[in-house]
Amino acid sequence: MPKPVNTSAAPREESPAAATGPVDKALAVLDALVQPDAPHRLADLAARTGLPKPTVHRLLHTLAEAGYAVPGPGGTYQAGPRLLGLAATALAASSELRLARPVLDDLRLRTGHLAHFSVRDGTVAVHVTQSDPSSTYRVPLAAGGEVPLYCSAVGWAMLSALPPATAAELLGADPLPARTPRTVRDPGAVLAAMPAVRERGYAVDDEYAEQDVRAIAAPVLGPGDRVAGAVGIVGLTFTLDEESVAVLGPMVRAAAGAVSASLRGGAGALGIVRGRR
Amino acid sequence: MPKPVNTSAAPREESPAAATGPVDKALAVLDALVQPDAPHRLADLAARTGLPKPTVHRLLHTLAEAGYAVPGPGGTYQAGPRLLGLAATALAASSELRLARPVLDDLRLRTGHLAHFSVRDGTVAVHVTQSDPSSTYRVPLAAGGEVPLYCSAVGWAMLSALPPATAAELLGADPLPARTPRTVRDPGAVLAAMPAVRERGYAVDDEYAEQDVRAIAAPVLGPGDRVAGAVGIVGLTFTLDEESVAVLGPMVRAAAGAVSASLRGGAGALGIVRGRR
DNA sequence: ATCAACGTTCCGTCTCCCGGAACGAATGCA
DNA sequence: TGCATTCGTTCCGGGAGACGGAACGTTGAT
Incomplete structure (x- = not known):
């Protein structure tokens, strides 16, 4: 039996920085709403966000009125149409993603491995989009x-492309938790x-x-050498073995370079655009 | 004095239901942030949301602190990593979408037309995901x-699958605006x-x-005959001509039926699941 | 029958949201 | 080069409405 390692991420305990304002709390609820185990019950959402039950209830009511949440049977809630529309728009509008998509597909076809694009959020990398191979082996990487x-x-x-001082700051000074030996x-x-x-x-x-x-990855640089994210491939060790790294590495580097070049040339995100609108 | 009409061509007045609470306003800002013309300037966001400038500024600050917005050079803003992560998670977690994706790909391959899945948001349909053909003809349909x-x-x-009373209510009583002859x-x-x-x-x-x-479309029904959305294909009239409708229609109907069946059988969204986490 | 847990409502307290006014800087025009 | 806009940003007093503990009706398990 192939162990279905679907550990997309840690159980994602509630934010260490407690949500203070109503906006932060609403964002926390939204974040909990899109977790994969829908439909969600009020008590679960309250537990996950760390917010009092009446507060979550009121926020859900507000979100539901705006179409971002949808009440289901038995007092459950799930992501509403506006939220799905927002998500679809966000992913379709991001210039990085629009440019990365075809490159990822090409990289996946040429390497045979799952190719993905990630961005940095503080000290973690978020997998934003990916190109799945029709492989039988499940690789533990999920969108989001x-x-x-x-x-x-x-x-x-991404760390390698950041100023060393910034990288050091992100890493901190204390020993890091071991995930494997x-x-x-x-x-x-x-x-x-x-x-x-x-x-x-x-x-x-x-x-x-x-x-x-x-896994193998290379940084994607936007205008002004801003770190826009990283392109990478992931595979099980006996498929993505040590010898192939020397071959696949340059391919990943080239893919990331292609996205970077498009980012700079195509639609400059930098505020240099002079033309109207 | 020549009137400097440099504001966006379409006045495009905003929310029919004015945002009242801080959460609604933040959602409006998020909605404006993910529009395709990034990066966004503060004044544009204020105009688009219909909110006062200082309010948008404060909300952007809050959103930026949470990672949902990112300040760029020249006082611009765009969608932040948390927002992209939220979007990716939302689209990956939605059971409708997860089930619809392969069906859409298949439908696209078999018909040669752009296949998409949409959900209802009030009186409009939102295109949530799609499978693009590598056609040379651009079809006017974008995700989101x-x-x-x-x-x-x-x-x-979707109207055909709703109770007639509900459909009538959604359509209203007044003549509808003509989009074409x-x-x-x-x-x-x-x-x-x-x-x-x-x-x-x-x-x-x-x-x-x-x-x-x-275009041709068929409704997707979830548990309890709830209208979960619709599957459809879109094409230019000289490609998707009248004769082919009789052939393509049943294919679309079958695709929607497949998604409906998976929705009911696979992962019951109904609150019948008893098991503890 | 008993109990625990859930979703929901209520309401008094007081936080902090609100946005007009003002300011310095950047940009377009003459 | 100088002027006129327009931008992003900061300030602040008034008051709207967020807040969540307590309580209630209901449900499902024991």
């Missing part, structure tokens, strides 16, 4: 999932590996985050 | 886009067409919404 920067290929790729736990060691990553142009995650999973 | 129910195939499909403007006429749609199992939009565009 999160992985810490310090133990992922996309994380290392191979996890690099010393922030200094991660930083020390960055020059090599920069020189090669791609980063390799050798079972840092999960057993039997290897 | 909206079309009124009364003049679209997906709209008619062929638009059916009489709510009564639309209602009168529903029985035929129900019998055939699919609806046809014959240039009701846009010149030279034809």
Whole structure:
């Protein structure tokens, strides 16, 4: 039996920074609403967000009135049509994603591995879109999932493209939690590996985050060398083996370079556009 | 003095129901943030949402602190990583979408036309996901886009599956705006067409919404005959011509039926699940 | 029959949301 | 180069409405 490792991310405990204003609380509820185990019950949403039950109830009412939540039978709630529309618009409108999509498909076809694009959110990488291979082996990576920067290929790729001071700040000074025996736990060691990553142009995650999973990633740079995200491929170690890394690495680097070039050339996100509108 | 009409061409007055609470306003800002013309300037967001400038500024600050917005150079803003993550999670978690995706791909391959899935949001249909053909002809349908129910195939499909009283309420009593010379403007006429749609199992939009565009759609029903959305194909009239409708219609109907069946059988969205997490 | 847990409503307190006015900076025009 | 807009941003006093503990009716399990 192939173990269905679907650990998209940690159970995602409620935000360490407690939501203070009504907007933050509403965002927390929205975040809980889109979790995969719909439909959601009020008590579960309250527990997940860490908010009092009446507060969640009132927020859900507001969200439902606006079409962002939909009440189901038995007092349950799930994502509403406006939320789905918002999501679809957001993913369709992002220039990074629009440009990355065809590149990911091409990369997936040429490598045979799952290709994905991730962006940085604080100290974690969020997987925003991906191109799934029709493989029989399930790779533990889901859209919307999160992985810490310090133990992922996309994380290392983005860290390598950031100013060293910023990277050091994101890594912190304390030893990092071990996810597998191979996890690099010393922030200094991660930083020390960055020059090599920069020189090669791609980063390799050798079972840092999960057993039997290897990944390769390269940074995507927008206008002004802003780090827009990272392109990567993920595979099980016996499929994505050590010898193939030397072949696949440059392909990933080239894919990320293609997205970067489109980002700069095509639609400059920088405020240099002079023309009207 | 030459009147400097440099404001956006379409005045496009905003929310019919003015945003009252802070949550509604924040949602309006989010909605404006994901529009395709990023990066957005504060004044544009204020104009689009109809909110005062300082209010938008404060909300953007809150959203930025939470990672849902990102300030760019020159005081611009765009969708932040949390928002992209939320969007990716929402689309990946929705059972309708997860089930519809492969069906849409299959439908697209077999018909050669753009296949899409839409849900109802009040009196409009929102296109949530789609499977694009590699056609040279651009069909005017974008993810996140909206079309009124009364003049679209997906709209008619969903109306046909709703209780007639509900459908009548959604259509209203007044004559509907004409989008093309062929638009059916009489709510009564639309209602009168529903029985035929129900019998055939699919609806046809014959240039009701846009010149030279034809569409076919069928309703998707969830547990308890709840209208979950509609599956449809869209094409230019000279590609998706009248003769092919009789052939393509049943294919669309079958595709929608497949999604409906999966929705009921696979993951019951009904609150019958008893098991503890 | 008993009990626990859930969704929902109520309401007094007081937080913090609100947006007009004002200011410095950047840009377009003459 | 100088002027006129328009932008993003900050300030602040008034008051709208968010807040959540307590309570209630109901449901499902024991």
